[in-house]
Amino acid sequence: MQLVKESEREYRFGDSGPKYLRKGPRLSAGIVVLLPGQDFKNHYHNIMEESFLVLEGKLDISIDGKVYKCEPGDLITAEPGETHYLMNNYDTPMKAIFMLAPYQISDKVEAE
Numbered sequence: 385m386q387l388v389k390e391s392e393r394e395y396r397f398g399d400s401g402p403k404y405l406r407k408g409p410r411l412s413a414g415i416v417v418l419l420p421g422q423d424f425k426n427h428y429h430n431i432m433e434e435s436f437l438v439l440e441g442k443l444d445i446s447i448d449g450k451v452y453k454c455e456p457g458d459l460i461t462a463e464p465g466e467t468h469y470l471m472n473n474y475d476t477p478m479k480a481i482f483m484l485a486p487y488q489i490s491d492k493v494e495a496e
Contacts, residue, residue: 390415400477408487417479418443418472426469426495432484434468435461441478444471467495 388405393414395403400422404414416436418424426446436445436459443454446469447462454460462468472478484491 402482408489410485410487412484412487414482415479416470416482417477418470419477420472420475422472424470426467428462428467428493428495429464429484429488429491430493431464431488432486432491433461433463435459435483436470437481437483439479439481441472441476442474443478443480444473445469446471 386406390403390405393403393405395401395415395417400417400419401424402414402416404412406413412432416424418441436443436454438454438456438458440456443458445452445454445460445462446467447460448466452460
């Protein structure tokens with residue numbers, strides 16, 4: 385059993401970016417916040433799939449070059465090998481849960 389309190393973790397960029405709640409051994413999960421105009425670099429994973437469940441605001445996510453517009457309640461998954469790039473092109477913050485599985489310690493590959 386493992387209990388993690390979100391309030392005890394910090395966002396990578398202070399008030400935004402990813403906040404990891406769990407890293408392995410089978411699943412990596414956390415919260416990501418993108419402020420208006422922020423984005424998260426294009427990347428892919430060789431083994432892990434990465435899913436995003438939008439909680440607040442709107443998210444534009446490019447998967448292999450096609451842009452999907454997501455709203456609260458939408459769940460979108462980038463399969464292994466699919467490049468994905470997150471963008472908040474809106475005037476309110478976006479908050480989502482992210483999940484990666486099966487967890488690999490170093491499976492992120494930066495893409496152009």
